[in-house]
Amino acid sequence: MEQSRLKRQESIAFYSFISPWLIGFIFFTGGPIIASLYFSLTNYNVVSKPEFTGFSNYINLFNDPLFWTSLYNTIYYAIFFIPLGILIAFVSAIMLNQEIKGLALYRTIYYLPSIVPAVANAILWIWLLNPQWGLINTGLRLIRIEGPGWLSSEQWAKPGIILMSLWGVGSWIIIYLAGLQGVPEQLYEAAEIDGATKFQRFIYVTVPLMTPTIFFTLVTGLIGAFQVFTQAYIMTNGGPVNSTLFYALYLFRNAFNYLKMGYASSMAWILFLIILSLTIIQFKLARKWVFYE
Amino acid sequence: MNKRTKTILNQIIRHIILAIIGSLFILPLLWMVSTSLKTNRQIFVFPPQWIPNPIIWRNYPDVFDYAPFLLYFKNTAIIEVACITGIFISCSLVAYGFARLNAPGKNFLFLLMLSTMMLPYQVWMIPLYILFTKIGWINTFYPLTIPAFFGSPLYIFLLRQFFMTIPHELEDAARIDGCSYFRIYWQIILPLTKPALATVMIFTFMGVWNDFLGPLLYLQSPDKYTLAVGLQVFLSQHGADWGLLMAASTMVVLPVIVIFFFTQKQFIQGIVLTGLKG
Numbered sequence: 392m393e394q395s396r397l398k399r400q401e402s403i404a405f406y407s408f409i410s411p412w413l414i415g416f417i418f419f420t421g422g423p424i425i426a427s428l429y430f431s432l433t434n435y436n437v438v439s440k441p442e443f444t445g446f447s448n449y450i451n452l453f454n455d456p457l458f459w460t461s462l463y464n465t466i467y468y469a470i471f472f473i474p475l476g477i478l479i480a481f482v483s484a485i486m487l488n489q490e491i492k493g494l495a496l497y498r499t500i501y502y503l504p505s506i507v508p509a510v511a512n513a514i515l516w517i518w519l520l521n522p523q524w525g526l527i528n529t530g531l532r533l534i535r536i537e538g539p540g541w542l543s544s545e546q547w548a549k550p551g552i553i554l555m556s557l558w559g560v561g562s563w564i565i566i567y568l569a570g571l572q573g574v575p576e577q578l579y580e581a582a583e584i585d586g587a588t589k590f591q592r593f594i595y596v597t598v599p600l601m602t603p604t605i606f607f608t609l610v611t612g613l614i615g616a617f618q619v620f621t622q623a624y625i626m627t628n629g630g631p632v633n634s635t636l637f638y639a640l641y642l643f644r645n646a647f648n649y650l651k652m653g654y655a656s657s658m659a660w661i662l663f664l665i666i667l668s669l670t671i672i673q674f675k676l677a678r679k680w681v682f683y684e
Numbered sequence: 685m686n687k688r689t690k691t692i693l694n695q696i697i698r699h700i701i702l703a704i705i706g707s708l709f710i711l712p713l714l715w716m717v718s719t720s721l722k723t724n725r726q727i728f729v730f731p732p733q734w735i736p737n738p739i740i741w742r743n744y745p746d747v748f749d750y751a752p753f754l755l756y757f758k759n760t761a762i763i764e765v766a767c768i769t770g771i772f773i774s775c776s777l778v779a780y781g782f783a784r785l786n787a788p789g790k791n792f793l794f795l796l797m798l799s800t801m802m803l804p805y806q807v808w809m810i811p812l813y814i815l816f817t818k819i820g821w822i823n824t825f826y827p828l829t830i831p832a833f834f835g836s837p838l839y840i841f842l843l844r845q846f847f848m849t850i851p852h853e854l855e856d857a858a859r860i861d862g863c864s865y866f867r868i869y870w871q872i873i874l875p876l877t878k879p880a881l882a883t884v885m886i887f888t889f890m891g892v893w894n895d896f897l898g899p900l901l902y903l904q905s906p907d908k909y910t911l912a913v914g915l916q917v918f919l920s921q922h923g924a925d926w927g928l929l930m931a932a933s934t935m936v937v938l939p940v941i942v943i944f945f946f947t948q949k950q951f952i953q954g955i956v957l958t959g960l961k962g
Contacts, residue, residue, distance in 0.1 A: 401786055401787060409777075409781040416834075418815075419831050427811050500706045503941065514915065515930070618806070646813075659806040663803060
């Protein structure tokens with residue numbers, strides 16, 4: 392009897408403690424999610440009542456060339472940014488993972504760009520990528536290369552934004568560095584006793600033990616890539632000729648510029664399905680290359 | 685070559701490589717500061733001057749003449765205080781519940797919470813905007829601050845992980861002495877997890893400072909703008925005046941860098957634990 396009274400007491404306490412989240416979930420997340428699913432099946436411009444149209448938003452999406460453009464731009468961004476980001480972060484982390492004087496300073500410098508607030512970052516990069524006077528093309532000119540028009544060029548605007556993202560890869564460096572420091576020293580010693588060279592130790596000890604960390608950045612990086620918004624909104628507003636119209640930007644335009652709330656909601660759900668399926672595929676593939684102890 | 689010169693040479697090579705990579709990361713920031721200290725005539729020269737001669741400070745006071753950045757700062761500060769308070773209270777309470785108390789439905793609710801972290805925010809952005817429009821919250825700080833008082837799954841998760849590491853013995857002893865759950869939370873758990881709480885507060889600070897989409901959606905009149913939106917508007921008005929723009933950007937970046945320097949430890953720990961982009 393006493394036992395069950397205590398249990399009930401604990402249950403009441405549990406629900407009281409989590410009530411902020413529970414209430415918030417109902418009003419700010421769960422409720423809106425259900426509403427969003429409904430809106431995606433309607434024609435809705437906020438002013439008049441939503442008009443149920445079944446799956447027509449989804450069908451229209453597939454016939455909307457800008458939807459495909461935005462999807463293409465986003466995939467382009469992800470395909471270049473994620474592997475290059477992983478490579479740069481991994482090499483930087485390896486360089487930082489050694490005993491050398493002034494390491495803390497280097498680590499701070501490598502990380503610093505990633506904390507620059509998004510809007511300031513975007514403005515700085517508009518300036519850095521300025522075709523005539525920007526730092527990038529000035530630097531290229533010093534080695535006798537005439538740089539492209541970057542953000543004003545249909546072909547180079549995406550690479551420009553990717554370059555900017557790569558500059559802010561600092562948090563991955565920190566994650567990889569923590570991963571490298573977590574590799575047990577004994578494993579290196581054992582490999583050394585077995586006669587492994589430095590390079591072999593890297594390939595057979597470091598890399599396998601780092602695969603879970605790399606996998607983590609791959610998954611979160613892909614989710615992040617599909618939500619790129621602020622940079623494109625500020626730096627190019629989707630141009631030139633829609634070459635930086637990323638998925639999240641096109642969704643935003645549909646919702647808040649054209650007030651096509653139903654259409655934008657269906658885009659949000661397609662986005663969710665894309666992210667979900669890519670994540671599942673990655674988890675499936677992970678069995679082949681990620682090393683779990 | 686003896687062994688000693690070899691190690692010294694080795695060290696030098698490593699420093700050179702580290703410095704080359706480092707310069708790629710730091711030069712854009714130095715370029716920003718350098719540009720902010722120049723007149724247009726000094727900016728548009730080739731090859732560029734890294735240290736302006738003479739150094740022009742005028743861009744900084746000019747920024748305040750052209751746009752009400754102090755007001756933007758005040759607005760941002762109000763939102764910061766509200767969000768940090770809200771996140772601190774709500775996330776620590778909820779995390780305590782999930783970490784320490786048992787009840788039917790707990791696992792389901794925890795999984796539910798984690799799964800919302802997987803959903804892209806766009807899924808609830810539109811209905812939430814409509815909700816806030818209908819209840820008249822547009823052009824107020826409420827949409828940006830009130831949700832903070834209802835917790836954030838990522839921070840709840842982070843704090844829960846910390847709370848789980850505290851030994852149960854302390855609490856059991858307190859329970860036997862008739863201590864309430866709330867007192868345990870307040871007097872045992874919170875004091876023992878100060879570093880984790882600091883991490884969450886710093887990240888909240890950075891998140892609010894960084895947030896562009898929220899203020900863009902919900903704040904309409906210029907006297908309500910935050911620094912992020914104010915800076916973007918400033919860009920649209922002074923698009924080619926790089927000295928001015930870089931001065932404004934430098935002032936927005938500076939507080940973040942200062943906070944980072946003072947709280948590096950918590951910062952790094954937070955990134956490692958959450959994998960969050962700073």
